[in-house]
Amino acid sequence: MFILVTGANGQLGRSIQRLVKRDNINHSFVFVTREQLDLSYFSNIESYFKDYKFDLIVNCAAYTKVDKAELDEKQANSINHLAVKQVAEIAKSNNIKLIHISTDFIFDGLKHQPYSESDTTSPLNIYGKTKLAGESAILSIMKFDAIIIRTSWLYSEYGNNFVATILKLTQKNNNLNIVSDQIGSPTYAGDLAQAILKIINSDRFNTLEKESEIYHYSNEGECSWYDFAKEVANISGVKCTISPIKTEDYPTAAKRPRHTSMSKEKISKAFDLKIIFWKDSLKYCMKNLSTLSLINKE
Numbered sequence: 001m002f003i004l005v006t007g008a009n010g011q012l013g014r015s016i017q018r019l020v021k022r023d024n025i026n027h028s029f030v031f032v033t034r035e036q037l038d039l040s041y042f043s044n045i046e047s048y049f050k051d052y053k054f055d056l057i058v059n060c061a062a063y064t065k066v067d068k069a070e071l072d073e074k075q076a077n078s079i080n081h082l083a084v085k086q087v088a089e090i091a092k093s094n095n096i097k098l099i100h101i102s103t104d105f106i107f108d109g110l111k112h113q114p115y116s117e118s119d120t121t122s123p124l125n126i127y128g129k130t131k132l133a134g135e136s137a138i139l140s141i142m143k144f145d146a147i148i149i150r151t152s153w154l155y156s157e158y159g160n161n162f163v164a165t166i167l168k169l170t171q172k173n174n175n176l177n178i179v180s181d182q183i184g185s186p187t188y189a190g191d192l193a194q195a196i197l198k199i200i201n202s203d204r205f206n207t208l209e210k211e212s213e214i215y216h217y218s219n220e221g222e223c224s225w226y227d228f229a230k231e232v233a234n235i236s237g238v239k240c241t242i243s244p245i246k247t248e249d250y251p252t253a254a255k256r257p258r259h260t261s262m263s264k265e266k267i268s269k270a271f272d273l274k275i276i277f278w279k280d281s282l283k284y285c286m287k288n289l290s291t292l293s294l295i296n297k298e
């Protein structure tokens with residue numbers, strides 16, 4: 001297959017690239033950054049696809065600044081919704097399959113049980129609303145050949161993410177206060193990248209005209225941001241006291257759902273995926289991070 005991956009400089013895009021290089025995957029991949037294909041311009045998207053004949057698009061690009069989106073709805077909507085709609089239209093008219101990544105923030109977090117793919121969506125913030133509009137556009141345009149994977153609390157060896165932030169903060173401070181009443185499931189981008197590659201190679205995905213589907217993917221288990229931060233500090237061995245605080249004590253521009261763990265039963269059964277427990281994946285990622293920082297110091 002000839003596969004386009006957007007968002008090549010992002011956490012998931014970089015994680016897919018690393019696996020493709022490491023595992024010698026038997027497909028041709030093109031990884032595009034924002035500089036090479038800016039999805040906020042309709043004309044860019046149109047002319048880009050005139051030049052290539054892809055079999056599959058994996059859309060990892062997104063406007064992911066959740067708080068900034070509250071003041072920047074137009075831009076967030078343009079990337080998370082309108083560009084996704086245009087990509088879906090191009091995919092449909094050129095028989096290209098699509099794997100698109102969405103978020104747990106399309107839920108309001110009030111279920112207090114793992115969400116299934118058919119549960120009612122009700123986003124609390126602009127980011128979640130624009131991501132949901134992107135999902136809806138895909139499903140209304142592509143009755144077949146699209147997969148939407150909702151994920152949550154993504155972190156990796158790359159870029160700014162919660163793990164990197166906690167590592168920096170615990171090195172600079174003796175005490176940290178972290179929110180303990182928002183519960184979710186961390187997702188190591190390396191695991192999600194692996195799952196996407198397994199899906200791409202599956203017979204199920206490669207069946208012609210397979211009905212479009214939504215799936216949930218995160219690591220196994222759930223925790224609060226406080227538990228997550230404690231585990232990062234625990235693995236790194238840094239001495240810093242981490243204390244739990246309430247959401248009200250850490251005001252943010254965007255409202256966040258309180259409890260968004262998601263059931264992974266559908267994706268694990270459909271593609272025979274083994275979902276790793278969040279603490280095990282965190283250890284693996286942090287081991288990679290410390291190896292990388294040793295290499296960078298040499």
Ligand SMILES: NC(=O)c1ccc[n+]([C@@H]2O[C@H](COP(=O)([O-])OP(=O)(O)OC[C@H]3O[C@@H](n4cnc5c(N)ncnc54)[C@H](OP(=O)(O)O)[C@@H]3O)[C@@H](O)[C@H]2O)c1
Nearest residue numbers: 007009010011012034038039040061062064103151153154
């Ligand atoms: N991060 C999370 O906690 C989280 C949670 C749930 C779901 N998700 C979803 O998972 C997917 C991957 O997230 P991630 O953490 O890998 O995101 P990320 O690290 O923020 O990467 C997103 C990528 O999209 C690119 N991008 C932004 N605007 C663009 C534009 N106008 N044209 C082309 N590319 C553009 C960015 O380019 P630059 O590098 O140039 O900025 C960046 O490389 C996204 O769909 C996100 O919504 C993420």
